[in-house]
Amino acid sequence: MRWGVSEFTFVRPIRNLLCLFGSEVVPFTVDGVTTGASTWGHRLFHRQHPEPVAVATPDAYEAALEAAGVVVSFEARRTRIAEQLDALAAEVGGRVVADAELLDTLALIVEFPKALRGAFPPEFMELPKEVLVTSLKEHQKSFCIEKPDGTDLLPFFLSVANRADDPAGFVQAGNEWVLKARLYDARFFFAEDRRTRLADRLEKLAHLTFHRELGSYVEKTERIVGLAGALAKALGQDPALAAEAAKVCKADLVTLMVGEFPELQGVMGGEYLKHEGAPASVAQAVKEHYLPLGADSAIPASPLGGLLAVADKLDTLAGCFAIGQIPTGSKDPLALRRAGMGIVRIAWEQGWALDLAALADLGLAAVKARATKLEAETREALLAFFRDRVAYQLELAGYAGSVRRAALAAGWSALVDLKARCEALSAFAEDPRFASLAQSAKRIGNILKDETPGEAFDVAVLQQAEETALAERLARLEATADRGALLAELAQLAEPLEAFFNAVMVKCEEPQLRAARLSLLHRLRQAFLQVADFSLWQ
Structure with a gap:
């Protein structure tokens, strides 16, 4: 300027x-x-x-x-504010409702912080906790105080003044006066919204655009209902409850409270459903279906909430990919990466036997009528997107790089199986025999690179002791289903494989013997790939 x-x-x-x-x-x-x-x-x-x-x-x-x-230092101001807030909350037998973002904001806008405690009329405690916390944060940049067990709020708030004292109490009184007016507004919104059931608000969603190419929120809701029903069947959840929650999950977008505080979408839907007497699982699912809100945010606590969150995020992802709005570089205006990571985290942490490739197909089928891009290209892009999110999830889970690379290459979309393989691989990660196995796996890959071996071969054709011993090992490998046991068998394979390559000429002149040896190696590689691509083990 x-x-x-x-x-x-x-x-x-x-x-x-x-x-x-x-x-x-x-x-x-x-x-x-x-x-x-x-x-x-x-x-x-x-x-x-x-x-x-x-x-x-x-x-x-x-x-x-x-x-x-x-106070020049930002960290010093932040620490001073946090200490003052904790002390004031403890004086009334409570604790500060933590909000790192608000704490950072206050540390940035004050030069000499002084925390103050104010009170508001107990009659406002009838408002949901989230409403009070949000109203105080957005309107007054103030913290709420909750009971030590974190259940209910106390009728006090904490604000921060930009001066060393408040001798006449004017700052505190001014904050209390403004806050009371804001809470009267919130109480009016809460009472007015409850006069109309969420199910009776659905028609208004037709006038609320989700995306100009993907239709209104009525259309999005219809797709979510279909996806939620399919997911409920796949996960063994109640389809009727899933449908009930899905039908009204976006209805609070046209309420007064969410109009005033958009960050309460979902939360208010759950609160209003509780007031209406809806099943507790339905109210909770609607309340938490926007979770997780970020990398450090918790996933939905309930299975139905997780299901609804996946259905909502899947519709957004599949829809945007189907019209060509794919995140590129640092640009992701619709937060699709967050949505994709949310799906992966929910499935991973809930331990759901969901295949992400099948999930992608389900989402693309739901938005097919709105798609503007070729289905094959869209599917390829969406699968690559999900694979990247899965790779990041493995990194967050703390698996070593060699474990991640080898496990992902052997299959990434079935998360329960992938997690079991990563756990098993991690248990054997320091075993020196796997370094030898990795070299043998690379050698097998090079030998088979330009070959098309068959699955079946006659063990009787094999001539040398090293190859017949390997065939016997193969039979045990193929009969082992448990990932840990399979890895133990693979570890025992390091020496026989090395002996095989030292003694046997795979691509010999005799056609039948050559074919049997190639098939043996092909079947061994398939056994390896049940757990990992050991050629990537480094």
Whole structure:
């Protein structure tokens, strides 16, 4: 911005420049302001001390400014605020409702923080906890205080003033006065919204656009209902409850409360359903179906909530991919990466036997009528997208790089199986025999690269002891289903494989023997791939 008649652009008008090297001023001028050895502190400090604050050396800077009412360090301000909030909450037998984002915001906007505690009329405690917390945060940048067990709120709030004291109590009184007016509004919204059932609001969703190419929220809701029903059958959940929750999961978007506080979407739907007497599982599912909200956010606590969240996110993902709106680079305006990661996390943490490739097909079928891109290309892009999310989930789970690479290459879409394979591989990760197995796996891959071996072969054709021993091992491998036991068998294969390659010429001249040896190696590779692609084990 430009200030006054100056042509110099800067975010704020430049009033003073302090620049020292040791005790010496570094002389220069910016927009008519010349450097010096002094600066200015808090505006209230200078009401009684009109002269600038002298700074002798850079080391003295922070102490000089704090004496003048400015805490320079962001971390120091943040720590000071947190300590003051905790102390004030403890005085009334409670604890602060944690909010790291709000704490950071306050530390950025105050120079000399002073936490204050105020109160609001207990009659407002009838409002849902989330409404009170959100109203205080959004309107007053204030924290709520909850009971030590985290169940209910106490009728107090905590705000932060930008001054060392509040001797007349004006700051506290002003906050209480403004907050009371805001809470009256919230109570009106809550009462007014409850006069109309969520199911009776569905028609209004026809006038609320989800996406110009994907239709209204009525159309999205219809797709979610279909997806939720299919998921309920696949996961052994109640299809009727899934349908009931899916039909009204977006209805709170046209309520007064969500209009005022968009971040309460879903939460208010759950609250209103509880008021209507809906099944508890349905109300909870609607309340938590937007979860997880981010990488550190919890997933839905209930199975039905997880199902509904997956259905909602899957519709968004499949729909956007079907019309060509795919995240690229750092651009992801519709938060599709977060939605995809949410699906993977829910399935992973719930331990659902869902195949993500089948899930992608289910989503694409639901949005087929709205698709503008070729189905094959869309499916390929969506599967690659999901695979990337799964790879990141494995990284978050703490698996070693060699485990992740080898396990993913052998199949990534069946998460329960993938997790079992990663756990088994991790248990054997330090076994030196797997380094030898990896080399043998690469050798097998090179031998079979330009070959098309069959599945069946006659063991009687094999001539050398090393290859017949390997065939016997193969029979045991193919009969072993447990991943851990299979890996134990594979570990025992390192020496026989090395002996085989040292003694046997696979691509010999005799056609029948050559074919049998190639088939043996092909079947061994298939056994390897039940767990991992050991050619990627490093």
